[in-house]
Amino acid sequence: xAFRRVAIVGAGMTKFMHRALETPKELAWxxxxxxxxxxxxxLDQIGCVVVGSAPDAFDGVHMKGxxxxxxxxxxxxxxxxxxxxxxxxxxxVAQGFFQVASGMFDTALVVCEEKMSACQPHPQAAFITxxxxxxxxPLKPNLLWIFALEQNRYMQVHGITLEEIAxxxxxxxxxxxxxxxxxxxxxxxxxxxxxxxxxxxPVHRLMVSPTSDGAAAVVLAAEDVARRITDKPIxxxxxxxxxxTTYWTNRDLFYxxxxxxxxxxxxxxxxxxxPRKEIHIAEPYDPFAYKxxxxxxxxxxxxxxxxxxxxxxxxxxxxGDLPATPSGGLLGVGNPIAAAGTMxxxxxxxxxxxxxxxxxxxxxPERGVAQAWGDLMQVGTVVVVGTKAPQ
Amino acid sequence: xxxxxxxxxxxxxxxxxxTAGVAGQIFLAALKERGELLGSRCAPCNQVYVPARQFCERxxxxxxxxxxxxxxxTLKSFTCCHVDHDGKQLRAPQFWALVQLxxxxxxxxxxxxxxxxxxxxxxxxxxxxxxxxxxxxAGSILDIEGFRIA
Amino acid sequence: MNADRENGAPRVVRxxxxxxxxxxxGKIFFTSYTPRLRYAWDTxxxxxxxxxxxxxxxLIARRCHRCQRVMIPPRMFCERxxxxxxxxVYVRxxxxxxxxxxxxxxxxxxxxKQPEIPSVIEIDGASPGMGILHLVKRVKPKEMxxxxxxxxxxxxxxxxxxxxxxxxxxxxxxRRG
Numbered sequence: 001x002a003f004r005r006v007a008i009v010g011a012g013m014t015k016f017m018h019r020a021l022e023t024p025k026e027l028a029w030x031x032x033x034x035x036x037x038x039x040x041x042x043l044d045q046i047g048c049v050v051v052g053s054a055p056d057a058f059d060g061v062h063m064k065g066x067x068x069x070x071x072x073x074x075x076x077x078x079x080x081x082x083x084x085x086x087x088x089x090x091x092x093v094a095q096g097f098f099q100v101a102s103g104m105f106d107t108a109l110v111v112c113e114e115k116m117s118a119c120q121p122h123p124q125a126a127f128i129t130x131x132x133x134x135x136x137x138p139l140k141p142n143l144l145w146i147f148a149l150e151q152n153r154y155m156q157v158h159g160i161t162l163e164e165i166a167x168x169x170x171x172x173x174x175x176x177x178x179x180x181x182x183x184x185x186x187x188x189x190x191x192x193x194x195x196x197x198x199x200x201x202p203v204h205r206l207m208v209s210p211t212s213d214g215a216a217a218v219v220l221a222a223e224d225v226a227r228r229i230t231d232k233p234i235x236x237x238x239x240x241x242x243x244x245t246t247y248w249t250n251r252d253l254f255y256x257x258x259x260x261x262x263x264x265x266x267x268x269x270x271x272x273x274x275p276r277k278e279i280h281i282a283e284p285y286d287p288f289a290y291k292x293x294x295x296x297x298x299x300x301x302x303x304x305x306x307x308x309x310x311x312x313x314x315x316x317x318x319x320g321d322l323p324a325t326p327s328g329g330l331l332g333v334g335n336p337i338a339a340a341g342t343m344x345x346x347x348x349x350x351x352x353x354x355x356x357x358x359x360x361x362x363x364x365p366e367r368g369v370a371q372a373w374g375d376l377m378q379v380g381t382v383v384v385v386g387t388k389a390p391q
Numbered sequence: 392x393x394x395x396x397x398x399x400x401x402x403x404x405x406x407x408x409x410t411a412g413v414a415g416q417i418f419l420a421a422l423k424e425r426g427e428l429l430g431s432r433c434a435p436c437n438q439v440y441v442p443a444r445q446f447c448e449r450x451x452x453x454x455x456x457x458x459x460x461x462x463x464x465t466l467k468s469f470t471c472c473h474v475d476h477d478g479k480q481l482r483a484p485q486f487w488a489l490v491q492l493x494x495x496x497x498x499x500x501x502x503x504x505x506x507x508x509x510x511x512x513x514x515x516x517x518x519x520x521x522x523x524x525x526x527x528x529a530g531s532i533l534d535i536e537g538f539r540i541a
Numbered sequence: 542m543n544a545d546r547e548n549g550a551p552r553v554v555r556x557x558x559x560x561x562x563x564x565x566x567g568k569i570f571f572t573s574y575t576p577r578l579r580y581a582w583d584t585x586x587x588x589x590x591x592x593x594x595x596x597x598x599x600l601i602a603r604r605c606h607r608c609q610r611v612m613i614p615p616r617m618f619c620e621r622x623x624x625x626x627x628x629x630v631y632v633r634x635x636x637x638x639x640x641x642x643x644x645x646x647x648x649x650x651x652x653x654k655q656p657e658i659p660s661v662i663e664i665d666g667a668s669p670g671m672g673i674l675h676l677v678k679r680v681k682p683k684e685m686x687x688x689x690x691x692x693x694x695x696x697x698x699x700x701x702x703x704x705x706x707x708x709x710x711x712x713x714x715x716r717r718g
Binding site: 125249252 | 592612614645
Binding site for chain 3: 397398399400401402403405406407408409410411413415416419420477530531
């Protein structure tokens with residue numbers, strides 16, 4: 001490989017909350033500081049800083065990256081913001097990886113932050129322009145439409161039932177009960193989920209992640225530095241990302257092909273040939289219940305249309321063959337857009353080190369995949385991490 | 392037939408509601424209740440940040456030491472502004488001052504009052520911060536009226 | 542395991558949730574700002590023609606001679622072949638529902654009594670899978686299904702302005718079963 005080896009050596013996050021007292025930069029600082037403290041690393045040992053955050057309109061701060069920089073530890077340091085919609089939180093870690101793998105820096109601090117509560121009356125207003133300004137916005141679209149349309153297509157093509165989808169909410173909200181940062185952990189039944197209000201059929205309220213404030217961060221280091229910092233580095237084995245067209249009404253929404261491409265890019269880099277056998281934990285992006293299943297299929301961790309059945313069989317439970325979203329995910333922990341993706345990488349870091357406490361997946365897992373998704377249902381970002389250094 | 396390009400009008404209908412934050416809450420409460428200006432000291436970095444902050448941007452330490460800074464200071468820079476943020480002419484020019492408050496290491500931005508033209512102002516002048524009476528204070532940066540040349 | 546826990550996943554994480562009642566009572570200091578931004582988006586070459594044709598009660602697409610796709614909404618370049626598209630093609634104002642939702646809330650999550658039915662409609666005469674976003678009406682929510690054949694209901698010519706809303710909505714072609 002033409003890259004230097006890069007490991008995650010520290011991770012930290014804030015609580016995910018409906019509304020935080022903290023300013024966006026205070027949230028970023030809490031997460032960045034927690035990540036640095038977790039590996040006894042000082043800010044002056046950090047070579048560069050990468051920030052990920054969704055549109056400026058959420059926090060209501062134009063050029064949010066620049067505003068956040070001091071909270072991210074970037075005072076007088078090389079610093080850059082990256083953004084690929086909802087896929088940002090996982091992509092930002094890939095972006096940090098490039099900085100270190102290339103040899104430019106020995107360490108990188110990656111911070112993702114979102115404060116959606118600032119956006120009134122509802123953050124959806126900031127999403128309206130995601131629809132084509134001329135051919136779609138005059139129809140007064142609602143952001144829920146695209147998820148509902150995609151979920152319906154996915155269900156119709158495979159004959160999937162709402163009960164099968166609702167199981168994702170049950171699992172993830174239950175998993176979140178073990179997460180100290182969680183906003184919406186709960187013990188629910190499939191009936192509870194189906195009894196919750198229909199927002200945009202087939203989407204019910206309990207199938208939707210909340211809007212949240214929060215931040216998450218990881219510390220990356222080149223091999224020699226990583227081995228000095230910790231005897232349990234978690235290696236970045238592969239990264240991948242891919243975008244499909246914004247002409248979203250011109251492609252079949254039942255399957256995320258862009259994610260398949262992104263996943264294989266990361267798997268090839270990691271030397272993975274049979275993802276279902278070689279990956280032990282998955283943290284797929286779950287802003288809506290169906291998305292976890294849709295993404296597990298795109299990640300090649302279930303055959304097309306089969307993820308609901310595997311879920312019903314317990315395969316994706318925390319003690320199943322392939323635990324999915326042991327963190328509790330966006331549905332349970334919360335969804336401060338970019339921070340939610342990085343939270344998934346934090347979770348893999350803790351799980352693979354055997355440090356996840358009440359959430360620990362049994363059987364000493366050695367490899368995990370985290371994935372995020374976004375924009376106009378068109379971007380897939382993937383990071384594979386593991387306990388073994390890449391070849 | 393050549394198409395005629397048209398324009399389509401739209402907007403992003405949002406209002407942003409910014410909480411003052413952990414340190415901002417403390418700063419504004421002191422301003423509102425006691426008419427006091429609070430800063431945060433980072434002793435190792437030799438900094439006193441005003442308004443108060445939760446963390447030091449230089450060393451990343453949490454800042455718990457609050458210091459009350461004086462309402463007097465030194466004028467470091469100013470501008471005389473003739474237009475509003477839409478570019479419309481203001482009826483009378485507004486003056487804005489950048490001031491180093493005594494005891495602070497950072498600069499503080501607010502209105503410069505009682506002047507009508509740049510020739511009346513000298514950099515390095517001593518200035519004094521005017522704070523509204525308690526009954527008119529709401530916990531806002533506008534609880535401060537502005538600076539006046541001493 | 543104990544040593545692990547010292548450096549492990551945090552048992553306590555920081556962050557200060559705000560009680561919304563405290564916010565309303567003025568205990569939490571905040572400021573508000575409403576940006577007064579108005580946008581004027583140029584519709585560009587392809588969509589300008591699309592809008593003009595809508596005004597005349599017609600749907601138009603663009604064909605790419607390399608991949609042979611007939612694309613709607615029309616575009617001046619083919620994103621797959623990355624070359625200019627080649628010709629204008631009129632397509633029909635009928636199609637099939639590819640997917641739909643029954644939406645009971647407005648964008649700011651206010652409740653609707655009667656659902657809106659946003660749908661992706663695959664347009665007859667365009668390449669398979671080429672759909673546009675629009676609203677279906679005059680159908681009972683229970684009768685809505687993927688594959689339903691629908692036709693455009695146009696506003697009267699005098700009320701058409703060159704907008705996607707010159708199509709008032711779409712409705713089922715036949716009311717069988």
